[in-house]
Amino acid sequence: MADSEKPDSQDIRLPDPELVRRTMTDIAERSQRIMLGWLKRQEAEKPQVPSGQPDPFNIGSAFLEMTAKLMANPARLMQAQMGLWNDYMALWQNTTRRIMGIETEPVIAADPRDRRFKDGAWQDNEIFDFIKQSYLLSARFVQDVVKDVDGLEPKVAQKVDFYSRQFVDALSPSNFVLTNPEVLRRTVETGGENLLKGLTNLLTDLELGRGKLRIRMTDTEAFRLGENIATTPGKVVWQTPLMQLIQYAPATEAVLKRPLLIIPPWINKFYILDLRAKNSFVRWAVSQGHTVFMVSWVNPDEELAAKDFENYMTEGVLAALDAIERITGEREINAIGYCLGGTLLASTLAWMAVKKDRRIKSATYLVTLLDFSEAGELGVFIDEQQIQALEERMNKRGYLEGSEMSQTFNMLRANDLIWSFVVNNYLLGNEPFPFDLLYWNGDSTRMPAAMHSFYLRRMYQENKLKEPGGVSLCGVPIDLSRVNVPTYMLAAREDHITPWKSTYQGLHYMKGTKRFVLAASGHIAGVVNHPESGKYSHWVASSTPDNPDDWEDAATEIAGSWWPDWQRWIAKLAPETVPAREAGANVTVIEDAPGSYVKVVA
Template structure:
């Protein structure tokens, strides 16, 4: 097992450390060496591919021909009725406004889309280029081209120009004010405007409960029952420590925790400490033992003689899979079922996030974490912003700085701004052992010097993927079907993304899902065939999961006591606790 490199041994290593820290500071934590290797791989192979160059030349000439024909049609067709010469992807909202169909803005956006089409052809299918380098070049080429999109410029965006004329420039004045406020908050390290309206325990994370256990890493919340009888098996929620737990307990109408409690479940939830410099040496095993292991001990003590429905979200789901595999290896049968929300167990195809994870990139992160003791939230935010550059960057620039419209924060947006840190040792282990080396799916991930295997887990599993997930792509989440060797694996694919797809309460409009149970002995379908053959159900997926939980639960019983004072689990304080309030 390859662990994090230590840069503290000797003066020469200190020079390397200082160099990496300075390099990361000036490159926004992105590795220039990794970028150079990818671009050189693509450029050198393109230079020795005369056929590909001729293909691109012909494609460019054809695109120019299509564009000139389009311009001629614009001259002879009534305004707004010219047929596009290149189709916009259904998911591309940049040029959806009707103003883009009028001259000259129709020509601008069609020319841009033609250029985008040609650039995609130029950066892919160059013979000899490594797949990871091709993905890198193609991704960054799109990012570069997006900077020149006519939708992102004042003088070439018809929606902005119309608003400017109507308001006589007042929108631009508001935009300047919004920009100044954002810069001030960035320099002062303040949260975005509006987050003060969403304070845990006041307007969000308000489901009644008690903190019944606390150690240096977690607080365990037990929620107050609202029904006379509850399912015998409690639910333990394991959120990712890259996020605050209350994404699953937002406002009253979209709180998953409240929904489960109202359906007659006893619910526990881990609230992770926001680590600081003093936690630099916490590793994956600490998160297993002090985190999930301690929580399971507490839950099974407070609710004795009952097995646990364990539920993990994102990184918390990956940790849960490791813990469940260890429990299966060691003969620990305290789990009744496992549920994974947007959580990966096989990292062989982690999506575009893999563009930011390689040896060179990790060396920069390790150097910065060696200095600080943790990975700062803003370092992670930059990568996620690039993955969704239109939603998180360009649309913000257009709406807030050009149109002058400051979109009010909702509870999910405020939660997203309530960022957390990650300990240096744990994060380096996580990146190397899981993302880079994919040890869990390969059966070489060790806990206590012995490997653990997902195939050893024999309890029923329920996995949720989201259609537009940029963090844990659903096809990667689906790979659990191949790793698991239990009686049944139910896979559910829901509309939405990594966060909004999970927070999908009943009654929310424009929601749908597909679900199918794969039983032991039957070969799992490939993901695309599964998606094509599985019927779509309209509405929230929460009731589907709740029915599955109920089907795997025993008879209803009286609610357990809050905590177990005689067994060492005293009530510490009211929910949401103290750790969730840490900045």
């Protein structure tokens, strides 16, 4: 902190002694309750990992292999160390010049998009600038060393790189009180009350996680399903043990003859597509003249442990098709599958092709993998040892805890989805800000043990879906090459869950006319992008060559959302219209949207 920034001793606020006393008493009592509860659960839930597997993530063996390969080439490691030493010498010299008032260029600069170092003191103050650059140099050194190791298997190299970044991210100076200028400033201004409040927030999150840290990303009390989120009017018109089917009320006098069925992933809840009016795909689709039906998957418990992937087809997609035909009288429909819901849609279409069932006349896939050979960073968590450890936990309970999957996804963007909230909630002592997208992100969903094991093994680990006959559903070997309907496939350029080039490859396993569109941003923001938001852009091309790089070279960037492009595509397939259909007509309505399944908390 520069001299001009140092507060006068009279300006330093001391904490209220009574507040400190009350807070510490409360902390002591709550800490004891949390610890006792956690110990009881640990005893009840043993064993936590399979016997003989103290390293269920298989991290240790990966780093041992990396170290052995690294030691086999000591000259390269020495060269990297000398490079780091030279960089540090340059940093010391630059810092000395800055202290003397001489302007200098940084040895290493932070990415302008890196919000960890947005506070002005990271640039303006010589000491904090030194701390920042020192960290960035060390981070670069670690990541360069692990990336340059020769002879590692690709899966091992990916795991070493991923967990090295987790280590580097955790050690960022922004994550510690004494090396974060914003936190230090807040501590002086509040007399340390921010740290007391932060400790209270930490205990609240431990209580929510029943002894495990469950970081609140948003104000969970700010949203109510059906009141200020997931509010598009509609009715639950059918249900099975695995799903409720929602029909949304029309917003136009005439609607497209073909109803639209949306199949979301069951890893998360459906209302990512119906957050608020300003960003609801459902509400927008209804306004474009679609009769929209939405699958709302159940949040399963141990009673549904044996439900498999094919049950999600029969009691989910096929049951929805039957219900839509009964309700609307229409046998032909358009279908959308989002992420895992798209994988299910393609698998169902392949099964229907064998059965000569042609009710689905077009398929839209949103950020969907059909070829898992390059499955992105989720592949770090897919190997035999990790799957066995996961299966043992799932089989003991009958399901995968939603929080476990949520933690995995958060690790893929640790700085944004973990450490930024550690700083905000625990160091700055702020309350989480109300944000609909983060509320949905924290609304975890469980998954049946049998289904998740099948999906991990047959899709991610073995990559059998792309092989003719590689996967069988209800005793029927399926083949994606038999799928012959118009296909619209959307990918997202910055998607860390379903990389866009991997998504593109899945397009070529199926027949029929095809349109590929690449949206800016990531797995969620690239999809949920209302045209009125004016955000992002998308790329289109007139053909779909085999190589995604060739497609990219020929693609044209268009400002704004991809939604209107999809609407033009799907309306052109079948432009015939009929009078609007009231939600719940010709059927006994079960309840109002968004239904009860979505309200079950994991």
